[in-house]
Structures are given as C-alpha cells and as structure tokens.
Amino acid sequence: MTSIIDSGTKPLGHRRSKFSGEKTPQALIFLILIWACLAFSFLFLLILIVTTFIDGADRFTLDLFTEYPASSPDRAGARPAIIGSAWVIGTTAVLTIPLGVAAAIHLEEFADKRKWYNRVIELNVQNLAAVPAIVYGLLALAVLSLMGVQNKNIVIGGALALGLLILPVIIISTREAIRSVPIEIRQGSMALGASRWQTVWRQVLPASVPGIATGSILALSRALGEAAPLLVLGALVFLSFDPNGLLSGFTTMPIQIFDWTSRPQAGFQELAAATSILLLGLLVIMNGLAIFIRNRFQTRW
Amino acid sequence: MTLVKESGGPASAPGRPATAQFKGRKRYGEMIIVTVLRAAAILTVLTTIGIVLALLIPALGFFREVPVTDFLFGDRWAPRFADASFGVIPLITATMWTTCIALLVAIPIGLGAAVLLSEYAKPGLRKTLKPILEILAGVPTVVYGYFALTFVQGTIFRDWLSLETGAFSVLAAGLVMGVMIVPTIASISEDAMNAVPQSLRQGSAALGANRMQTSIRVVFPAALSGIVAAVVLGVSRAIGETMIVALAAGNQARIVGGPLEEGQTMTGFIANAALGDSRVGSLEYDTLFAVGLLLFLLTLLINFISIQFVRRFREEY
Numbered sequence: 062m063t064s065i066i067d068s069g070t071k072p073l074g075h076r077r078s079k080f081s082g083e084k085t086p087q088a089l090i091f092l093i094l095i096w097a098c099l100a101f102s103f104l105f106l107l108i109l110i111v112t113t114f115i116d117g118a119d120r121f122t123l124d125l126f127t128e129y130p131a132s133s134p135d136r137a138g139a140r141p142a143i144i145g146s147a148w149v150i151g152t153t154a155v156l157t158i159p160l161g162v163a164a165a166i167h168l169e170e171f172a173d174k175r176k177w178y179n180r181v182i183e184l185n186v187q188n189l190a191a192v193p194a195i196v197y198g199l200l201a202l203a204v205l206s207l208m209g210v211q212n213k214n215i216v217i218g219g220a221l222a223l224g225l226l227i228l229p230v231i232i233i234s235t236r237e238a239i240r241s242v243p244i245e246i247r248q249g250s251m252a253l254g255a256s257r258w259q260t261v262w263r264q265v266l267p268a269s270v271p272g273i274a275t276g277s278i279l280a281l282s283r284a285l286g287e288a289a290p291l292l293v294l295g296a297l298v299f300l301s302f303d304p305n306g307l308l309s310g311f312t313t314m315p316i317q318i319f320d321w322t323s324r325p326q327a328g329f330q331e332l333a334a335a336t337s338i339l340l341l342g343l344l345v346i347m348n349g350l351a352i353f354i355r356n357r358f359q360t361r362w
Numbered sequence: 363m364t365l366v367k368e369s370g371g372p373a374s375a376p377g378r379p380a381t382a383q384f385k386g387r388k389r390y391g392e393m394i395i396v397t398v399l400r401a402a403a404i405l406t407v408l409t410t411i412g413i414v415l416a417l418l419i420p421a422l423g424f425f426r427e428v429p430v431t432d433f434l435f436g437d438r439w440a441p442r443f444a445d446a447s448f449g450v451i452p453l454i455t456a457t458m459w460t461t462c463i464a465l466l467v468a469i470p471i472g473l474g475a476a477v478l479l480s481e482y483a484k485p486g487l488r489k490t491l492k493p494i495l496e497i498l499a500g501v502p503t504v505v506y507g508y509f510a511l512t513f514v515q516g517t518i519f520r521d522w523l524s525l526e527t528g529a530f531s532v533l534a535a536g537l538v539m540g541v542m543i544v545p546t547i548a549s550i551s552e553d554a555m556n557a558v559p560q561s562l563r564q565g566s567a568a569l570g571a572n573r574m575q576t577s578i579r580v581v582f583p584a585a586l587s588g589i590v591a592a593v594v595l596g597v598s599r600a601i602g603e604t605m606i607v608a609l610a611a612g613n614q615a616r617i618v619g620g621p622l623e624e625g626q627t628m629t630g631f632i633a634n635a636a637l638g639d640s641r642v643g644s645l646e647y648d649t650l651f652a653v654g655l656l657l658f659l660l661t662l663l664i665n666f667i668s669i670q671f672v673r674r675f676r677e678e679y
Contacts, residue, residue: 102471160405184669193602200417288502289604295636
C-alpha cells in the first residue's frame with residue numbers, strides 16, 4: 062500500500078492556499094511587526110556577541126589558558142576553570158548518559174502504558190525538566206551534607222547536580238529518537254525469532270544512536286553553561302591547582318565568569334568577557350556537532 | 363493499510379502500545395536487563411522524592427524557629443542581621459518585577475516570531491531562521507548576566523539614557539531574561555500553530571480573509587491552549603532563572619517599588635547566601651532550603667498548569 066508521503070506528492074500546504082487582500086495597510090503593518098520581532102531577537106544576539114568580543118578580545122590570549130586566578134587582573138587566567146569544566150562535564154556525561162538512555166528504553170519499549178505507575182514516571186520526567194536549576198544544587202548540597210562530606214565543592218558533587226539537571230532532557234530526547242524507529246523494524250526482527258531485548262539492542266538502539274547523540278550533546282552543552290547549581294555547592298574561585306580527580310575541589314568557566322563579573326575592577330570584567338568568548342565558542346562547536354550528526358547520520362525511514 | 367506514517371510526537375504523548383507478548387522460553391539474562399532498565403526509570407521518581415525530602419527537612423527546621431505566617435507575610439528580609447527578620451515579601455516583589463518585565467518582552471516577541479515562522483515563512487526560510495532563534499536559548503545565563511550588567515545597565519541605561527539608577531536594576535535583569543525566554547515561547551506556540559488543521563486556514567481564505575486575519579482570528583484562537591502552555595512555561599523559567607538576576611538585579615532585599623530600583627529575587631538570595639558558606643544545621647543554612655521549597659512549589663504548580671494546557675491542545679484535533 063502506498064502512503065501519501067512516500068508516493069512523492071506532498072499534501073497541499075497552507076502556504077499554497079490563496080489568500081486575498083495581502084497588500085492592505087493593516088496586513089503590511091502586521092507583517093512588518095512580526096518581522097521586527099525576529100529582527101529584534103537577532104539584533105540582540107548580534108550585539109551580545111559583538112560587545113562581548115570587544116570587551117574581551119584584548120585578554121583572549123594564551124595567558125587565559127595557562128595562568129591561575131590572581132588578585133591582580135593582569136596576571137590572572139582561567140586555567141583551573143577550563144580544566145574543572147572538562148572534569149565536571151566528563152563525569153556528568155559518564156554518569157548521566159547511560160542512565161538516561163536506560164530509563165528511556167524502559168519507558169518506550171518495555172513499560173506498559175496502561176499501568177498507573179508508568180504514567181506517574183512519565184509525568185514526573187516532564188516535571189523534572191522544569192524544576193529550576195538552582196534547586197538541583199540544593200538537592201546535591203543536602204545529599205552531600207547527609208553523607209557527611211565536609212568540602213562540598215568536589216567534582217563528583219558538581220557532576221551529581223548537573224547530571225540530575227540534564228537527566229530529564231536526555232530521557233526526553235532519547236525517547237523521541239527511539240520512537241522515530243518504525244514499528245515494522247521491530248516486528249521484522251521479532252518475526253525472525255529475536256527476543257524483545259535482542260530487537261532493542263540490535264535494531265532499535267543502533268538506529269536511534271544519531272538522535273541520542275544529538276540530544277546528549279545539546280544536554281551537555283547546557284550543563285557546560287550552567288552555573289547556579291554549582292554556586293550553591295560553594296564554588297571556589299581562587300584555585301591555585303588543577304582539578305585532578307573526582308574528589309578534587311574545582312571551579313568551572315561559568316562560575317569564574319560570575320566571580321569576575323561581580324568584581325568592580327575593569328580588568329576582571331575584561332577577563333570575564335574573554336572567558337565568555339571561550340565558553341560561547343565551545344558551545345557553538347558542540348551545537349554545530351549536534352546539528353552535523355543529526356543531518357549526516359539520521360536515517361529517513 | 364497505513365495512509366500517513368506514524369511520526370515521532372512529543373515524548374509526553376502516550377507512545378506505541380508495548381510490543382505483543384513474546385512467546386518462547388524464559389530468558390533470565392533478559393529479565394535482569396529489564397530490571398536494570400526499570401531501576402533507571404524509577405530513579406527519576408527517586409530524584410523527585412529526594413528533592414522534596416532535601417528541601418522539606420531543613421525547611422521544617424526553619425519553620426520550627428520562624429512561624430510560617432511571619433515567613434510568608436513579613437515585609438522585612440534580613441536573615442543575617444543581629445535582629446534577624448524572615449519576611450519573604452521583599453524577595454517575592456523582586457521576583458515579580460523581573461518576571462513581569464521578562465514576560466512583557468518575551469510574550470509579544472515570541473508570539474510574533476511564532477506567527478512569522480508558522481504562517482508566513484516558506485519551509486526553507488523557516489529551517490534557517492529557527493535554529494538562529496534557538497541560539498538565544500543556548501547562550502549561558504551567566505553571559506546574559508554579564509551583558510545585562512555591563513551593557514544594558516551600564517552603557518545603555520546610565521551612559522546613553524542617563525537614567526537615575528544605580529549599578530543594578532530589576533529592569534535590566536528582566537529585559538535580558540525576556541530575550542532569553544523568547545525561544546521557549548516561540549517554539550512551543552509555533553508547534554501549537556502548526557497543529558491547527560489546514561482546512562481551517564483554507565476555509566478562512568475561501569471567505570476572503572487575508573493571512574493576517576487568518577492568523578489572528580482563526581489560527582491564534584485555535585492554538586490558544588498551546589500558546590497559554592508556552593507562556594506558563596515562560597513564567598516558570600523566569601521565576602527559576604538565577605544567574606541573570608544574581609548579577610544584574612542587585613542583592614539588597616528591599617520591597618521593589620519601581621523598575622529602576624535594585625532588588626533581590628528568591629533565586630538571587632539562594633545564590634548569594636550559598637556563597638556565604640553557612641554551617642550545616644544553622645538557621646542560615648535552613649533559610650536557603652525554606653526559600654528553595656517555596657520556589658520549587660511555585661514552579662511545580664505553574665508546570666502542572668502548563669502540562670494540563672498542553673494536553674488539551676493535543677487532544678483537540
């Protein structure tokens with residue numbers, strides 16, 4: 062049986078329907094207004110980027126990468142923050158991605174949707190996605206206090222807070238990737254005698270890897286820019302050592318930017334802008350990678 | 363016979379029915395795997411329980427010392443002074459100012475962008491414009507905070523417009539936060555507008571309406587519950603946003619009477635107080651969680667409203 066979409070003829074879209082009276086003054090003013098909305102947003106983004114570059118360009122030097130924070134802005138750099146960000150985001154990825162994918166597979170492939178407890182889990186994931194980031198910081202703070210940890214600003218604590226923050230995002234995007242695999246693939250696999258897990262592991266998961274990768278990279282890029290939950294853990298900003306393990310104290314780029322921004326000296330403001338350039342650059346690369354994976358590897362069924 | 367392919371909908375919609383019962387011998391290895399998967403799903407519920415307990419226990423400790431009525435209705439917030447006072451009203455006024463200003467920016471701009479993308483833009487144009495708009499949501503909030511403090515407040519308000527304002531204002535924080543929320547509102551309301559059936563637009567065009575009239579009088583009302591859901595989600599993001607207000611709104615907890623004044627929001631207080639390194643079990647430490655609990659309950663309530671609206675607009679067609 063042929064479907065409408067497969068046969069090549071597209072259903073008539075509204076953009077083909079004929080509207081009359083498009084050139085009346087009100088209609089033109091409306092058109093200008095809605096274009097202005099978009100133009101304002103883009104202009105804002107442009108000004109944000111340009112002013113950050115102007116402020117920070119002078120300090121965007123090799124020193125930013127090699128020097129430690131100091132009381133004088135001339136000698137300060139963001140080295141521990143850059144290494145700390147790498148540690149925290151790496152740990153977050155290792156902790157969260159397998160967990161999120163596992164939860165998504167269960168919800169999408171194994172859970173019986175008619176059971177109330179599975180619906181509770183679904184509703185709960187939706188709700189978690191809208192909990193303010195700073196609340197996850199309070200959660201991590203309470204958990205670490207409960208475990209009797211004295212210094213709460215450790216890599217594993219930060220990764221815990223950020224991981225719980227992005228877990229719902231990873232679950233939701235993984236579910237969408239799994240759901241876009243047609244049911245015929247599963248039926249075919251099971252008709253050949255594969256079990257349900259074999260079907261998921263050998264057919265469904267490989268087919269949804271691009272979608273999962275895209276969603277995970279976007280979630281990690283959100284975690285990379287997030288400062289609020291880490292601030293609650295009592296962020297250190299004057300690190301004179303490189304974070305080197307899960308129990309090591311740390312600072313991250315957003316925390317370092319926050320600290321420098323809230324200082325009065327102009328030199329620190331420039332450093333904050335320079336670190337922002339680095340952070341924005343990293344985010345652009347991560348987002349670009351996500352878009353590339355989506356366009357290059359995603360299967361059209 | 364399938365006419366139209368099933369496509370991936372939003373994760374909230376009930377998915378496909380679970381695949382039919384598999385007949386065959388019991389595979390114990392698989393039963394273990396499925397149990398592990400189920401444990402991962404249950405962990406998400408444990409997270410919520412963890413949040414509630416983590417906030418509730420210290421908050422109860424707080425409310426043993428400070429009556430709930432003093433907390434909710436007191437108009438002086440001074441947790442660190444010798445004559446400490448824990449009235450949360452000043453924090454709430456600042457939160458309301460920044461949230462309202464943000465929504466005044468985000469709702470019109472977000473909806474305008476959504477109408478443009480859904481009703482006017484050709485598919486190719488839409489495919490380029492939408493990702494650019496979504497970059498706005500990806501900019502770290504601490505960078506927005508820096509921008510609000512230095513450029514919006516420092517350069518525009520004080521140097522160019524010579525407004526009578528100090529180093530901080532709820533206006534600068536709210537304006538920038540509004541732009542941050544634009545993609546949230548635009549993208550959800552665009553989905554809602556796209557879900558409106560073509561037949562309604564064609565009917566409207568057949569009656570001689572132009573695109574503007576169709577958008578405002580037909581598509582907009584038909585997509586209203588989705589649009590409301592988008593706005594409600596925007597409110598929840600504005601209330602929970604921390605770094606922009608922590609940097610640009612100031613940190614003096616006073617009742618805010620005008621947009622050019624500075625004020626401390628609920629999230630701003632948590633961020634600032636956490637920097638102060640308070641001892642576990644002290645009243646100051648518990649105060650953090652009392653405010654956190656209020657924030658969590660507020661966003662939870664708002665989010666439930668949003669989910670209800672989303673559900674309504676999905677069932678309509």
